[in-house]
Amino acid sequence: MAVEVFNPNPVIFAPVKSTKPSSKADNIWVLDPLDIQDEAEEVDSEEPIDEHEIFDLIRSIADPEHPNTLEELRVVSAPQVKIIGNRVHVEFTPTVPHCGMSILIGLSIRVRLLRALPSRFKIDLTLKPGSHQSELAVNKQLNDKERVAAALENPALVQALEQSLANAS
């Protein structure tokens, strides 16, 4: 497969140390102050999962065309993760508006969350509005469960996904 590099010179951002709300300084993006208190009651198996934990699951996914994580490229960021009840909404931002890797990046985020989150969560995945020339088409494909299921039975695609997810902690 001839590889076209869609963005040869991406801007790299330093990752934040941890998104865990262990100290007040890390909590600049917390929307709901009640989330912080959830940390104190980390015993129950039905423990609510918060935006930070979701972000921690996806921040270290590798970008398919650069030796960087999605966090370093600002493809994902903590404020772009929202949870309402059992619905997780993750917005992501391609590094360039013609990024042909958006589907693969989106799939890697979805697969990471499908594997790590309890099955009660419904995951909606969208591009940051205005960030991609085929925004609606990409969104539609990433949220079509049948297409996602079929993609995950495609060995070449799964191999590419596993590479992106190999170092995701």
Next chain:
Amino acid sequence: MDIELSHRIDAIQELPGHQDRAWNVAWNPTKALISSCSADKTVRMYSYTDASNSSTPTFSHIATIPTGHTKTVRSIAWAPSGKTLATASFDANIGIWEQEESDENNGEWECASLLEGHETECKSVAYSSSGTLLASCSRDKTVWIWEVHPDADFECLGVLMEHTQDVKCVAWHPEEEILASASYDDTIKMYIDDPSDDWFCFLTLTGHSSTVWSLAWAPKGSYLASASDDKTVRIWRRIAEHKWECTLVIEGNERSVYSVTWGVGKSSSPSLGWLAAVGSDGVVRIWDISENEDSTLQQKLIARLPEAHGVHDINSVAWCPRRGMEDLLATTGDDGATRIWRVQPVS
């Protein structure tokens, strides 16, 4: 819900066993048999005891067909005779299954034919009401029409390339040789045979604002229901022989609607039957559909059951087509289970 509904949905039995998401369920039209298919590449068959006269049926697993499909079995369809089952798989093939002759109806299910031709995942398969035609559709954007010959021989009569995106569902009219298809391109198309030429598309129905996942003809065939990713169910009315228009938009689903089924129901008043829809919000909803005096349509929600498959998506829903059992409903979900329900008046 605060509204008091006239009916309730009682659980009859859960049929577990698939090792992965169950995509589709199909009642055999002539025998006490129901089957389901799954991402685990198998088809599971269950027989059941008499369910007429309100007696509660018991379902027993009688067979698992490994199928040999190399990918997910996405959908299944029984021939009207009840003797043949078709499977549509993500491996791009259609399997045709028949049971070995035996005295006690326990013969092995064997692959009688494998229909190849689609380039990518097959999503749906359907027999015409006479059983002489089979339709299949795929992500390759095509709909194929096959003629059914004796000895599991199939001849392709036409490849319809009308949709601009994946075709999600095909459904035949309950009496006439009219085929409808639903697509990721947000449209529904209808096809008929030109006796002097080929099959052709005579109508495109637009109105849904996202993928159309599922189609269900009304038992009498003058209406078609469609379920969509736009969270609505639409009902299309036949206004001339080859003309249909949207007559009702049913809202209420909170997420994608994946499947819709239209049965005759057991309504006490004049009715066009019972419509059931399911989807990603995990709720089973049932409406009684009737015609007003001015011949507009009316939908009345008669029953609603949240979390019918726990936290999981529900992928398909089907009314039992057999006489006297029109109140039996089957659903399949991402939990891999098939569940059997009975819709009863609240006493």
